[in-house]
Amino acid sequence: MASCRQVDSLLQAYVDGELSNAERVVLEQHLNECAACVGTLRHHQANAAFLFEVFSEFRLKGDLRQAVMAHLPEMEHFHTAYQTPRRFEHTRSWSQRVSSLMPAFAPALLLLLAFALWMFWPPMQAPGRTIGMVVQEEGSVTRSHEELPEWRNVDLGSTVRQDEMFETDSDGRLMIALGGRSELKVDFNSRVKLLGERKVQVDDGHIWLNVGKDERLFRVYTPSGDITVFGTTFDVAVLDNATVVTVATGRVEVQNDITFAALGPGQQVELAPEQYPLKPVQADPVTAMAWADGLVADEKAKALFDRTDLHEAARVMRAEQVFVLTPREKNISEVSALKFMWKPGAYESGHSSYDVHVSDTNMNPLFKKHLEGSLFDNPQVTLHMTELAEAEMKSVSGVSVLHIKVVPDTRTGRIETSFEVEALGN
Amino acid sequence: MHQDKHAELVFRCLEGDSDAYRVLVQRYQAAVYATAFYYAGRYGATEDISQEAFWAAYRSLPHLKDPHKFGVWLKEITTRTAANWLRKNLPRLRHETPLPHRRTVSLEDARQGPTTKAEHGETFERVQLAIDALPERYRLPVVLRYLQELNYEEISRFTGESRDEIRGILHRASRKLREILGDHGATEGDAQWHRAGK
Numbered sequence: 369m370a371s372c373r374q375v376d377s378l379l380q381a382y383v384d385g386e387l388s389n390a391e392r393v394v395l396e397q398h399l400n401e402c403a404a405c406v407g408t409l410r411h412h413q414a415n416a417a418f419l420f421e422v423f424s425e426f427r428l429k430g431d432l433r434q435a436v437m438a439h440l441p442e443m444e445h446f447h448t449a450y451q452t453p454r455r456f457e458h459t460r461s462w463s464q465r466v467s468s469l470m471p472a473f474a475p476a477l478l479l480l481l482a483f484a485l486w487m488f489w490p491p492m493q494a495p496g497r498t499i500g501m502v503v504q505e506e507g508s509v510t511r512s513h514e515e516l517p518e519w520r521n522v523d524l525g526s527t528v529r530q531d532e533m534f535e536t537d538s539d540g541r542l543m544i545a546l547g548g549r550s551e552l553k554v555d556f557n558s559r560v561k562l563l564g565e566r567k568v569q570v571d572d573g574h575i576w577l578n579v580g581k582d583e584r585l586f587r588v589y590t591p592s593g594d595i596t597v598f599g600t601t602f603d604v605a606v607l608d609n610a611t612v613v614t615v616a617t618g619r620v621e622v623q624n625d626i627t628f629a630a631l632g633p634g635q636q637v638e639l640a641p642e643q644y645p646l647k648p649v650q651a652d653p654v655t656a657m658a659w660a661d662g663l664v665a666d667e668k669a670k671a672l673f674d675r676t677d678l679h680e681a682a683r684v685m686r687a688e689q690v691f692v693l694t695p696r697e698k699n700i701s702e703v704s705a706l707k708f709m710w711k712p713g714a715y716e717s718g719h720s721s722y723d724v725h726v727s728d729t730n731m732n733p734l735f736k737k738h739l740e741g742s743l744f745d746n747p748q749v750t751l752h753m754t755e756l757a758e759a760e761m762k763s764v765s766g767v768s769v770l771h772i773k774v775v776p777d778t779r780t781g782r783i784e785t786s787f788e789v790e791a792l793g794n
Numbered sequence: 795m796h797q798d799k800h801a802e803l804v805f806r807c808l809e810g811d812s813d814a815y816r817v818l819v820q821r822y823q824a825a826v827y828a829t830a831f832y833y834a835g836r837y838g839a840t841e842d843i844s845q846e847a848f849w850a851a852y853r854s855l856p857h858l859k860d861p862h863k864f865g866v867w868l869k870e871i872t873t874r875t876a877a878n879w880l881r882k883n884l885p886r887l888r889h890e891t892p893l894p895h896r897r898t899v900s901l902e903d904a905r906q907g908p909t910t911k912a913e914h915g916e917t918f919e920r921v922q923l924a925i926d927a928l929p930e931r932y933r934l935p936v937v938l939r940y941l942q943e944l945n946y947e948e949i950s951r952f953t954g955e956s957r958d959e960i961r962g963i964l965h966r967a968s969r970k971l972r973e974i975l976g977d978h979g980a981t982e983g984d985a986q987w988h989r990a991g992k
Contacts, residue, residue, distance in 0.1 A: 380965040384939075386946045415972050419940040422921050426835060427941060428827040433819050436848045440812060444853055571958060591962050625929040625966075641966055642929070718859060738930055742870035 370398045373608060375405050383412045499565045500528040500546035501673040503665040507539035507556075525669040533561045536573065541663050545673045549580030553660045558606075563589075574605045576660035579618070585775070593624035593639040596775055602631075603657045610640040616653035621725070621775070622646065628725050628736050645733065691789045693770040703770060705758045707790040710744065719744040719783045720776040726757070729769040735760040739774075744785045755792065804861035807852070819848055822865065824942040825952040826872050832937045833876035843879050847872040866954040924974040932967040935960055 375398045381387050382395055399406050502522055510519040513532045522534065528544055534554060536542055542554040547565040554560055558573020568577070569589040578601045579586045586597040588604055590611040595604065600618020604611060613622055614636040621630050622639050629637055629646035636651030693703070706726075719741040726734045737756050772789055800821065806814035823844065830843035851871045858867050925933055935953060938944045946964070950957040 377965060380968050381946075381961050384946065384964070386961065411972070412968065415968060415975075416940075418975075419921065419971070420943070422918055423937075423941045426831060426840075426918075428824060431820070432823045432827070432841070432844055432848065433816055435845055436819050437812070437816055439845075439849065440815070441849050441853045443807075443855055445856065569956075591958070625931055641962070642970075740873070742873045745870060745874055 370394045372398075372402060372405055375399075375402075376408065377608070379405075379409055379412050382409070383416050497530045498527045498547075499530050499562060500544050500552075501669065502526050502528060502542065503545045503551075503669040503673055504541075504543035504663060506541045506663070508537035509540040509542045510535050510537075524666055525672055528562055530562065530564055533559065535559045543663050543665055545665065545670065550586065551578040551665075552576070553663045555659055570604055570606050570611075572606050574603070574659070576603050576657055577601070587777075590639070592641050593622055595639075596621040596623075601653075601657075603653070603660070610638045610643075612636065612638050614651050614653050614656040616657060623723060623725070623736060626736070628723075628733050630731065630733075691772040691774075691787075693772065693789065693791045703761050703791045705755045705761055705792045706770075706772070707792050708739070708754050708756060709788045709790070710785050719785060722785070723775045723777055724756070725773045725775065726760075727771040727773075729771070731771060734770075744783075798862070800864050801861040804855065804858065804864050807855055815852055818864070822868055822952070823848075824944060825865070825938060825948065826868065828938045828942040828944070829869060829872045829934065829952075830876055831941060832934055833873070834880060837880075837883070839876075839879055839883070843872070843876050846879070847875040850875055863954075865951040869952050869954075920975065921971075924971050927974060928967055928970055932963050932970075935963050936967050936971075939964060 375395055378387060378391055378395050382392065387395065399409065502524055505522050505524055509522040511522050511532055511534050512519045513529060519535065522542065528546075534542055534544075536554055536556055536558045538556050540556060544552045544554070544562070546552060546562070550565070552560075552568065553576040555574035555576075558575065559571040560573070560575060561569040561571065563569055566586040567589070568575070568587075571591065575588075577586075577588070577597070579597045588595040588597065590604065590606050592606070592609070592611040595602075595611075595613055597618070597620050600620060601616040602618070602620055603614040603616070605614075613620060613631065615631045615633055617633050619630065619632055621628060622637060623629075624639055624641050624643060624646070626642055626644050627646055629648055631637055631648050634650055634653060635648040636656065637646055637648040639646065693706075708724075721741040722739040724737040724739060726736065728734055735757065737760075739754075743754065770791065774787055800818065803814045803818050807818070826847050827840060827844045830847065831840045834840065834843055847868070851868050854871075858864065925936055928936065935949050935955070938949045938952065944952070946957050946960045949955075949960045953960070955963070
C-alpha cells in the first residue's frame with residue numbers, strides 16, 4: 369500500500385503521462401481511496417494546464433525544416449584522420465574478452481585461470497567498458513543494462529560494465545570492487561547504477577563506500593544531491609525526500625541544487641534537494657555503518673579481481689582548483705562580483721562543467737554557482753571571461769577573504785579547463 | 795532506442811545524405827526552439843537563433859565525437875549561438891558573459907506582482923519571474939516541457955540529464971512554481987491536462 373507521501377512524488381509524472389505501468393497501478397489504487405490525494409492531483413493538473421496555456425502564444429508554429437534546408441551551408445572537412453564512423457560494435461566473443469583480461473602467466477596457471485573465469489562467466493555480456501567485479505552477493509540481487517534491459521541474476525566473480533544497474537531485494541546484498549581500488553557495498557532494497565570506476569548513482573536504498581586514493585575525483589549522485597569524495601570511507605542512505613551521508617574517514621563534499629557543505633570524519637548531514645543551509649552534525653560512524661560489517665568479499669572473487677589490471681588509473685584528472693582571494697591587497701573593501709578567466713583549449717565541445725563553491729575565511733559555505741561546459745566551447749577567442757555572483761555578493765558583507773573551489777562535473781564532458789579568478793569591487 | 799535511430803541519421807549526413815538532416819531538424823526543432831526562446835525570446839530572436847543553430851550544427855557535424863550524443867551537442871551549439879547573437883546585438887550588456895547574465899531573483903520579488911490581472915502579457919511576465927527564481931538547473935527543463943511540450947525522454951536526450959533526474963527536477967520545479975504563483979483553482983472535472991505522447 370502506498371502512502372500519501374510516496375504518491376505525492378508520483379503525481380507530477382502521472383500528470384505528464386510518464387509513470388511506468390507498475391507505478392500507475394499503485395497510484396490509481398491509492399487515488400481510489402484517498403480524496404486528499406485526488407485533490408492534490410487536481411491542483412497539479414490545473415497548474416500544468418495553466419503553464420501550457422501561458423506559454424502557448426510563444427510556441428513554435430509551423431516548421432523550421434524548409435528555412436533550414438533552403439540555406440544549408442557546406443559541411444566542414446575534418447582534415448585530421450577521421451575514421452569511418454563505427455556502426456554498432458558487435459559483442460566480442462567471450463574468449464577474446466578473456467584474453468584481454470589475462471596477465472602474462474605460465475601456461476598451467478593460465479589454464480587454471482581460464483577455468484576459474486569460465487566457471488564464473490555470466491552467459492550474456494552487456495556491452496560497455498569493464499569497470500569492476502562482483503566480489504560478494506547474498507540473497508536476491510539482479511542486474512540490467514540499457515542495451516540488455518531484462519533483469520538478470522548476478523553471479524559472484526562476474527565483471528561489472530559501465531552503466532550497469534543493480535537492484536537488491538529485501539534479502540539481497542552486494543559488494544563490488546571497482547577499478548582504482550574502491551569498494552562498494554549495497555544493502556537491502558537498493559538500486560544503484562555504476563556510471564564508471566569513480567561515478568556511482570544511487571537511486572534508492574543504502575550503500576557503503578571505501579574510496580581508494582586516486583588523483584581522480586569520486587562522485588556519488590542521488591536524487592537529493594551529489595557527493596564528491598576525497599579518498600575516504602563513508603555511508604549513503606537514500607530516503608524518500610533526502611539523502612543522509614555519514615563519513616568515517618577522510619573528507620566529503622555534498623551539494624544539492626542550492627548550496628553545499630563539507631564533512632569530515634564522524635560527521636553526518638541530511639541532504640534534501642532544496643535545503644538551505646546544510647548543517648553537518650556529529651554522528652557515530654560505527655553505528656551508521658554496522659550493517660556493512662557483515663558483508664565481506666568472497667576470497668576467490670577478490671583474488672580474481674586482484675589479478676585483473678583494473679587498478680590502472682585510466683586517466684589522471686586534476687582534482688578541484690582552489691583559489692583564495694584577499695581583496696584587501698587590491699584596495700577593495702567590498703567584493704561585488706567574481707571574475708573568472710580562462711584560455712580556450714583546442715576542443716569545440718566535450719568540456720566538463722564546473723561547480724563553483726564559495727566559502728568565507730572560516731570555510732562556511734556562502735553560495736554556489738554552476739559553469740556550463742558549453743561556456744568553454746569557443747577556441748577562436750584568445751581569452752574568455754565571465755562575471756558571476758553579483759546578486760549573491762550583495763547579500764554577503766564584511767567578508768575579507770573568499771575561498772573558492774572549482775570542481776569538475778564530468779557528466780557533460782571530460783575536457784578540463786584552468787581558471788584564474790579575480791575579485792571585483794570598489 | 796531513439797539514440798540509435800538518431801545516430802544512424804548523423805552517420806548518413808556525414809556520408810552526404812542531406813535528407814537525413816531534414817529528419818534531424820524535424821526531430822529536434824522543438825528543443826532547439828525552446829532553448830533559443832529561453833535565452834533570447836524576449837528579444838524576438840527565437841526563430842533566427844534556431845535556424846542559425848541548425849546551420850552551425852550541420853557545418854561542424856564532422857567534429858561531433860559521439861553521434862549518440864547528438865542531442866546534448868546540439869543543445870550546446872544552440873546555447874553558443876544564442877550567446878553570440880546576444881553579444882552581437884545587445885552591446886548594452888556591460889559584462890562580457892558569453893552567456894546572458896541571469897540574475898538570481900528573490901522569491902519575494904517573484905511572489906509580488908499582479909494576482910488577478912487577466913492580461914496575458916502580465917501573467918507571462920509573472921511566470922517568467924517565477925522561472926527565474928528557480929534553481930538554475932531547473933529552468934531549461936521547465937521551458938522545454940511547457941513551451942514545446944517535450945516528454946521526459948526528449949528532455950533527457952537534449953539536456954544530458956538522466957530521465958530519472960528530469961522527473962525529479964520537474965516534480966520539484968512544479969511544486970516551487972505553485973508556491974510562487976499560487977494555486978490556479980481546480981474544480982472537479984474541468985481541468986484538462988496534457989499528455990505529451992509523441
